[in-house]
Amino acid sequence: MLIRALHDEGVEYVFGYPGGAALHIYDAIFRQQEVKHILVRHEQAATHAADAYSRATGQVGTVLVTSGPGATNAITGIATAYMDSIPMVVISGQVVSERIGEDAFQETDMVGVSRPIVKHSFMVRDQRDIPEIVKKAYYIAATGRPGPVVIDVPKDITNPFDTFPYEYPEKVKIRSYTPATRGHAGQIKKAVQLLIEAKRPVIYAGGGVVQGNGSELLTELARKLNYPVTNTLMGLGAYPGTDRQFVGMLGMHGTYEANMVMHHADAILAVGARFDDRVTNAVNKFCPNAKIIHIDVDPASISKTVTADIPIVGAVDSVLTDMLALVNESDEVPDAGAIKNWWQQIEEWRDNHGIYVAPRYQQAESGKIMPQDVIKTLHEVTKGDAYVTSDVGQHQMFAAQYYLFDKPRRWINSGGLGTMGFGLPAAMGAQMADRDAVVACVTGEGSIQMCIQELATCTQYHLPIKIICLNNQALGMVKQWQDMQYGSRYSESLYEDSLPDFVKLAEAYGHVGIRVTKKEELKAKMEECFAMKDRVVFMDIAVDNSEHVYPMQIAGASMRDMWLSKTERT
Amino acid sequence: MRRIISVLMENEPGSLSRVVGLFSQRGYNIESLTVAPTEDETLSRLTLTTIGDDHKIEQITKHLNKLIDVVKLVDLTEGAHIEREVMLIKVKAAGAQRAEIKRCVDIFRGQIVDVTASLYIIQITGTSDKLDAFLQAVGDASILEVVRSGVSGIARGEKVLSL
Ligand SMILES: Cc1ncc(C[n+]2csc(CCOP(=O)(O)OP(=O)(O)O)c2C)c(N)n1
Ligand SMILES: [Mg+2]
Numbered sequence: 001m002l003i004r005a006l007h008d009e010g011v012e013y014v015f016g017y018p019g020g021a022a023l024h025i026y027d028a029i030f031r032q033q034e035v036k037h038i039l040v041r042h043e044q045a046a047t048h049a050a051d052a053y054s055r056a057t058g059q060v061g062t063v064l065v066t067s068g069p070g071a072t073n074a075i076t077g078i079a080t081a082y083m084d085s086i087p088m089v090v091i092s093g094q095v096v097s098e099r100i101g102e103d104a105f106q107e108t109d110m111v112g113v114s115r116p117i118v119k120h121s122f123m124v125r126d127q128r129d130i131p132e133i134v135k136k137a138y139y140i141a142a143t144g145r146p147g148p149v150v151i152d153v154p155k156d157i158t159n160p161f162d163t164f165p166y167e168y169p170e171k172v173k174i175r176s177y178t179p180a181t182r183g184h185a186g187q188i189k190k191a192v193q194l195l196i197e198a199k200r201p202v203i204y205a206g207g208g209v210v211q212g213n214g215s216e217l218l219t220e221l222a223r224k225l226n227y228p229v230t231n232t233l234m235g236l237g238a239y240p241g242t243d244r245q246f247v248g249m250l251g252m253h254g255t256y257e258a259n260m261v262m263h264h265a266d267a268i269l270a271v272g273a274r275f276d277d278r279v280t281n282a283v284n285k286f287c288p289n290a291k292i293i294h295i296d297v298d299p300a301s302i303s304k305t306v307t308a309d310i311p312i313v314g315a316v317d318s319v320l321t322d323m324l325a326l327v328n329e330s331d332e333v334p335d336a337g338a339i340k341n342w343w344q345q346i347e348e349w350r351d352n353h354g355i356y357v358a359p360r361y362q363q364a365e366s367g368k369i370m371p372q373d374v375i376k377t378l379h380e381v382t383k384g385d386a387y388v389t390s391d392v393g394q395h396q397m398f399a400a401q402y403y404l405f406d407k408p409r410r411w412i413n414s415g416g417l418g419t420m421g422f423g424l425p426a427a428m429g430a431q432m433a434d435r436d437a438v439v440a441c442v443t444g445e446g447s448i449q450m451c452i453q454e455l456a457t458c459t460q461y462h463l464p465i466k467i468i469c470l471n472n473q474a475l476g477m478v479k480q481w482q483d484m485q486y487g488s489r490y491s492e493s494l495y496e497d498s499l500p501d502f503v504k505l506a507e508a509y510g511h512v513g514i515r516v517t518k519k520e521e522l523k524a525k526m527e528e529c530f531a532m533k534d535r536v537v538f539m540d541i542a543v544d545n546s547e548h549v550y551p552m553q554i555a556g557a558s559m560r561d562m563w564l565s566k567t568e569r570t
Numbered sequence: 571m572r573r574i575i576s577v578l579m580e581n582e583p584g585s586l587s588r589v590v591g592l593f594s595q596r597g598y599n600i601e602s603l604t605v606a607p608t609e610d611e612t613l614s615r616l617t618l619t620t621i622g623d624d625h626k627i628e629q630i631t632k633h634l635n636k637l638i639d640v641v642k643l644v645d646l647t648e649g650a651h652i653e654r655e656v657m658l659i660k661v662k663a664a665g666a667q668r669a670e671i672k673r674c675v676d677i678f679r680g681q682i683v684d685v686t687a688s689l690y691i692i693q694i695t696g697t698s699d700k701l702d703a704f705l706q707a708v709g710d711a712s713i714l715e716v717v718r719s720g721v722s723g724i725a726r727g728e729k730v731l732s733l
Pocket of ligand 1: 391392393394395396418419420421443444445446447448470472474475476477478
């Protein structure tokens with residue numbers, strides 16, 4: 001009944017791992033063809049893969065795990081999806097109803113354990129409720145501010161010998177849940193007025209624009225107004241990265257020009273972004289002269305950390321459509337002189353310290369490959385059109401800075417939780433979403449070891465992803481902080497020659513391994529890697545291990561206060 | 571500032587733990603909490619008192635509203651309202667104390683609901699302030715046990731919190 005409900009819901013893939021409490025469900029999977037199951041090697045990977053599948057397609061990802069350890073292994077992935085507002089349904093097996101509460105074998109209170117990291121959860125108490133609960137779960141996961149939903153299913157509930165009349169509901173109505181749709185017309189009008197009158201405006205777009213399918217509308221609005229746009233780490237691709245109006249990512253490792261634009265702006269249009277602490281730096285020094293318009297589908301995101309002058313609660317696409325209509329109808333236009341001056345100022349910032357007009361990093365004296373150059377080469381070789389998943393660390397920031405995403409849903413990373421181990425399973429999910437696409441996982445030698453077992457899953461399902469490992473032989477991001485704040489005392493951020501031979505490791509799983517140590521070989525080897533269209537290729541690239549990610553905002557200060565290199569600051 | 575938030579929510583297993591969890595997860599404190607089913611048995615009414623500035627209270631109400639089980643809520647302290655709390659208190663009452671305590675109970679319009687040779691059980695209803703004042707009047711020395719129900723509240727006038 002459960003699998004039938006999933007099929008009726010339109011679920012194509014389930015990422016999961018079997019176990020006792022889920023065996024009735026697994027037997028049902030075996031006896032049908034429609035819903036396909038992807039067997040991962042660790043439940044965490046199932047959640048990340050389903051999560052990335054969702055990020056790439058906009059559909060709800062589905063996970064199936066057993067009770068106890070299966071459920072707890074899924075927790076990190078649920079938390080990752082929760083922090084980035086990704087729609088996902090996690091079905092967990094549970095011990096039989098009568099044993100619940102007795103510390104039965106493999107019993108964990110999954111509803112309780114997952115409570116703070118789900119949008120909602122269900123415990124199924126009656127078989128007859130399955131269709132309605134499944135329908136509700138997908139509806140809740142996908143609408144409003146999306147998020148993960150858990151369905152905990154005691155084993156007796158899926159007993160195949162109990163049969164019931166089955167009907168899948170066409171619609172659900174939940175009286176206590178009415179996600180916001182259209183924005184308030186009066187507020188939208190005020191916002192447009194403020195925008196048009198602005199002299200130093202900026203559009204600050206977050207993951208909500210990607211998730212809410214607002215990229216095209218946002219791009220149209222920005223072009224119409226000729227205003228600069230900055231994307232958050234989660235919003236990369238919401239506005240085309242190679243466009244002239246794009247000033248780069250903002251925040252802790254944002255570009256100089258993006259952070260300067262924000263700090264000096266007199267009007268900020270924040271769309272589907274949440275003024276995260278990695279964006280604002282010290283909140284009390286944040287953008288002192290700006291009036292803030294904040295569009296978000298979640299009222300609780302608005303004025304949470306930074307107070308909005310014009311809050312607009314609504315779905316991003318709907319609100320942007322309304323705004324665009326007003327801008328198009330309006331007799332008033334932005335002050336051309338002021339906007340021209342503003343762009344002149346921005347160009348000056350770009351010329352001084354922008355990372356896209358000139359390289360702002362030195363080549364290593366050792367002659368080692370610079371990590372930034374790896375990402376630039378990746379962009380070149382994949383023509384800027386790959387799905388790029390990432391792990392967490394310096395390599396993630398280099399990828400965010402240097403792979404200029406022109407399309408939404410191409411950049412897949414754990415922004416909110418910062419989960420090492422996300423990259424490889426996420427690449428599998430993205431490849432499942434688009435079997436012909438080029439998928440690259442940018443990772444570090446630290447992160448990749450957190451879900452390395454998934455190389456076997458890639459073999460089983462022929463997922464020819466490319467792993468671009470920026471091997472700096474260290475937990476680089478940790479080491480960078482230790483350099484900057486702890487007198488270079490590298491407490492537990494080095495591995496002392498314990499790294500595996502990644503080439504051999506890849507080969508052991510039946511894949512191709514390529515080691516790159518010389519600058520001159522980088523491009524040719526990368527081309528060789530991406531030419532192997534139907535193979536998994538692990539590129540182990542030795543990069544300079546003393547490099548830091550810059551710019552880097554100075555803690556406790558305003559957005560414009562940044563380190564630009566090891567010695568230079570604003 | 572002290573606020574009384576009244577929540578109408580689905581009477582389902584797990585609903586209450588979501589509300590309580592939200593408070594601990596986001597670092598809000600709960601001063602008191604009462605919950606019971608309403609005349610519509612699919613709904614529960616929960617009243618909680620908390621302390622915070624306007625910003626914090628706005629966040630609390632927004633997050634409560636986000637919970638799928640929460641149907642509606644109101645911050646009663648925003649308008650005219652009636653609040654009540656019930657207190658049961660067991661006090662030593664022997665000799666001259668008996669008359670004294672009895673007088674105190676009358677002043678506060680409480681009732682003595684159980685008596686032994688050496689103690690009274692008193693029931694008092696009113697605002698939390700009144701209950702506090704009674705406790706002070708009786709004095710720590712006589713108090714053996716105190717049970718308070720937590721605050722319940724309802725808006726004055728036409729305003730109704732229902733489906
Ligand atoms: C699961 C998990 N544990 C710890 C951290 C803290 N952390 C953030 S970055 C980092 C280092 C990552 O090292 P590596 O993957 O080699 O990337 P690099 O920074 O060297 O590019 C660590 C340990 C984390 N983000 N996630
Ligand atoms: Mg590393």
